[in-house]
Amino acid sequence: MMCRIDQSEPEPGGKQDADATDAVFTSLLEDSAEELYEQAPCGYLSTLMDGTIAKINTTLLDWLGLARSEVVGRMRFTDLLTVGGKLYHETHFAPLLQMKGEISGIALDIKAAGGRMPALVTSKVKTSEDGEPLLIRTTVFDARDRRAYEAELLRGRRAAEEARRQSEADRVRLQEALAVLQQSLLPAELPVVPGLEAGSYYHTASPDLLGGDFYDLFPLDTGRWAFFLGDVCGKGPQAAAVTSLARYTLRAAALHDADPVTVLTTLNTVLHERYASGDGRYCTAIFGILHPADDGHVDLHLASGGHPSALIQRADGSAGYLPTPGGLLIGVLPRAPFTAARTRLLPGDTLLLYTDGLTEARTGPDRALYGEDALRAFTATQPPTGPKDLITALSGLLTSFGNGLDDDTALLALGVPAPSPTPASADLT
Amino acid sequence: MDVRRRNNVTVTGRADGPVLLLAHGFGCDQNMWRLVAPALAEHYQVVLFDYVGSGRADPSTWDERRYSSLEGYALDVMEICEELGLRDVTFVGHSVSAMVGVLAAAKAPRRISRLVMVAPSPRYIDDDGYRGGFSAEDIDELLESLESNYLGWSAAMAPVIMGNADRPELGQELTASFCATDLDMARVFARTTFLSDSRKDLETVTVPTLILECRQDVIAPREVGAYVRDVIPGSRLVTLEATGHCPQLSAPQATTGAITDFLAAAR
Numbered sequence: 001m002m003c004r005i006d007q008s009e010p011e012p013g014g015k016q017d018a019d020a021t022d023a024v025f026t027s028l029l030e031d032s033a034e035e036l037y038e039q040a041p042c043g044y045l046s047t048l049m050d051g052t053i054a055k056i057n058t059t060l061l062d063w064l065g066l067a068r069s070e071v072v073g074r075m076r077f078t079d080l081l082t083v084g085g086k087l088y089h090e091t092h093f094a095p096l097l098q099m100k101g102e103i104s105g106i107a108l109d110i111k112a113a114g115g116r117m118p119a120l121v122t123s124k125v126k127t128s129e130d131g132e133p134l135l136i137r138t139t140v141f142d143a144r145d146r147r148a149y150e151a152e153l154l155r156g157r158r159a160a161e162e163a164r165r166q167s168e169a170d171r172v173r174l175q176e177a178l179a180v181l182q183q184s185l186l187p188a189e190l191p192v193v194p195g196l197e198a199g200s201y202y203h204t205a206s207p208d209l210l211g212g213d214f215y216d217l218f219p220l221d222t223g224r225w226a227f228f229l230g231d232v233c234g235k236g237p238q239a240a241a242v243t244s245l246a247r248y249t250l251r252a253a254a255l256h257d258a259d260p261v262t263v264l265t266t267l268n269t270v271l272h273e274r275y276a277s278g279d280g281r282y283c284t285a286i287f288g289i290l291h292p293a294d295d296g297h298v299d300l301h302l303a304s305g306g307h308p309s310a311l312i313q314r315a316d317g318s319a320g321y322l323p324t325p326g327g328l329l330i331g332v333l334p335r336a337p338f339t340a341a342r343t344r345l346l347p348g349d350t351l352l353l354y355t356d357g358l359t360e361a362r363t364g365p366d367r368a369l370y371g372e373d374a375l376r377a378f379t380a381t382q383p384p385t386g387p388k389d390l391i392t393a394l395s396g397l398l399t400s401f402g403n404g405l406d407d408d409t410a411l412l413a414l415g416v417p418a419p420s421p422t423p424a425s426a427d428l429t
Numbered sequence: 430m431d432v433r434r435r436n437n438v439t440v441t442g443r444a445d446g447p448v449l450l451l452a453h454g455f456g457c458d459q460n461m462w463r464l465v466a467p468a469l470a471e472h473y474q475v476v477l478f479d480y481v482g483s484g485r486a487d488p489s490t491w492d493e494r495r496y497s498s499l500e501g502y503a504l505d506v507m508e509i510c511e512e513l514g515l516r517d518v519t520f521v522g523h524s525v526s527a528m529v530g531v532l533a534a535a536k537a538p539r540r541i542s543r544l545v546m547v548a549p550s551p552r553y554i555d556d557d558g559y560r561g562g563f564s565a566e567d568i569d570e571l572l573e574s575l576e577s578n579y580l581g582w583s584a585a586m587a588p589v590i591m592g593n594a595d596r597p598e599l600g601q602e603l604t605a606s607f608c609a610t611d612l613d614m615a616r617v618f619a620r621t622t623f624l625s626d627s628r629k630d631l632e633t634v635t636v637p638t639l640i641l642e643c644r645q646d647v648i649a650p651r652e653v654g655a656y657v658r659d660v661i662p663g664s665r666l667v668t669l670e671a672t673g674h675c676p677q678l679s680a681p682q683a684t685t686g687a688i689t690d691f692l693a694a695a696r
Contacts, residue, residue, distance in 0.1 A: 050672040078647055083563060084570020086647045090674040091456030098678045099460065107577035150577060
């Protein structure tokens with residue numbers, strides 16, 4: 001190390017250096033108190049309690065472009081302020097100073113020689129020994145740069161506030177538009193079907209995104225009813241466009257020929273034709289028809305294209321899937337096989353259709369998939385009291401998933417009401 | 430609605446005495462009266478309050494539409510009179526509050542029987558043949574001053590976050606919060622104060638009226654005081670040996686004396 005400090009020996013010539021520094025200080029300090037006051041880097045003034053200026057320093061006079069004789073005894077402090085400054089002084093500054101005896105850092109504008117000059121003003125009341133106010137001492141700091149910066153900050157803040165208001169308004173408008181669109185993809189309410197009970201539920205994962213789940217229930221001919229429930233891959237406006245196309249295609253195709261496989265085949269052709277050339281859009285769906293018979297049961301005939309199997313809760317409390325294996329996604333291939341299934345719903349039986357938001361919800365600490373087995377087990381624990389009760393139980397289940405439920409979920413339940421039990425006492429009369 | 434809490438109403442003085450309702454102007458709150466209230470309380474029942482948007486009034490009850498016209502402030506006054514069941518009130522209004530008193534007296538003549546107008550001005554902006562002392566640009570400048578001072582260089586002007594009311598230094602906090610209100614509310618009050626024109630309303634005054642002006646007041650010049658006296662029939666104008674816009678602070682004894690004399694003569 002080249003640099004070494006030897007503590008034991010005084011540095012040669014140290015005494016002379018100290019003397020020289022003292023000499024410089026002395027010459028500087030010839031700056032008298034008077035000169036310090038007059039040439040201080042801020043404005044000084046003293047006023048009587050009524051504001052009449054009794055003393056003022058050169059710095060401030062220079063800023064004002066006034067001669068001492070024009071000011072002392074002739075002007076009041078407020079005469080140095082712009083009109084806005086005067087108003088502020090009278091309504092805020094003076095009352096506060098009167099009350100507290102001092103006030104600091106107030107932004108006021110003074111009428112300087114070169115025009116308006118932003119300043120920061122601090123005042124203190126000097127009192128006599130018995131507390132009688134004698135005069136007011138005031139310092140005035142040049143705040144031009146600071147005020148320009150403040151003005152810039154204020155402008156920035158206003159612009160940001162305006163932008164925030166605008167974006168909030170846009171967001172509200174967008175959400176309203178999305179809600180209307182979303183409702184156009186789902187029936188406003190399910191129709192009343194004689195001899196059947198129906199319930200549905202729709203969970204929207206995000207109010208800002210249109211979901212791709214859809215369902216419907218509508219009359220065919222001579223007492224038959226059609227239903228469907230499906231799920232378009234993806235979310236957002238593109239998915240919603242496919243959802244809309246799928247929903248109206250299914251309804252139209254069913255009126256022409258309601259055979260479930262034929263209806264799904266038509267949808268496949270339409271989707272494939274429409275989206276084959278672009279970003280392949282497809283969906284899964286179950287379409288079915290219900291045919292109520294005279295003796296109170298309902299014949300069910302459905303077909304699935306790649307959709308999770310329908311679940312049936314029987315009147316005895318058991319629950320089982322109605323398998324439709326091998327049905328392909330709808331819209332992927334020009335020709336696709338779809339699998340049909342038939343069953344009979346007896347009084348007290350309920351058919352449940354759902355989208356995979358339910359079975360793919362994440363549950364528990366390890367965030368495992370909820371799964372079809374769990375759904376069947378859950379359904380089997382529910383009393384077989386009809387579609388509305390089942391939907392209520394399932395919507396409660398969905399809520400219990402919390403943020404484990406991150407996808408849209410549609411539920412549609414259709415059932416044959418059980419005959420209302422005759423009160424035992426009724427037989428006795 | 431709890432009007433007492435909303436307007437931070439304080440009642441002092443002789444419970445059986447004639448009622449004085451003291452109303453502050455733009456910029457401050459009921460602290461404005463602290464130097465005159467004790468002397469007045471010896472003879473009168475003194476009611477103090479803060480307008481909503483000022484001092485310690487409940488800011489959650491502020492409504493931009495209501496407080497964008499002097500009628501909104503007059504409504505505060507009438508609701509206080511009603512809530513406290515006040516009758517035969519002498520309304521003492523400082524600055525813009527003098528005009529608020531005019532509006533309230535016209536609407537509730539059975540409650541307000543006398544007016545004391547301290548440094549009043551029915552119109553601050555110059556108009557054809559009328560000199561209020563200010564131009565519209567001046568008022569914009571004032572609004573700018575409001576904004577710059579709310580940036581917080583001065584602890585006295587920036588809104589103060591209220592501390593724990595149980596703490597003994599509460600008095601200090603009161604002082605610190607003096608004049609400090611929400612900027613948006615202050616801006617609305619400033620506009621309402623300085624852009625209103627109440628000259629027509631002065632003509633509705635029928636109650637005995639005392640006008641107090643200062644010898645030198647940049648906000649309410651002498652000719653405005655004379656104007657107010659000329660328009661209100663039978664009114665009395667007293668010029669106090671005081672400078673500035675707040676004689677109740679700069680000349681509290683003279684202010685108290687003038688009010689007491691006026692009330693003694695009115696009886």
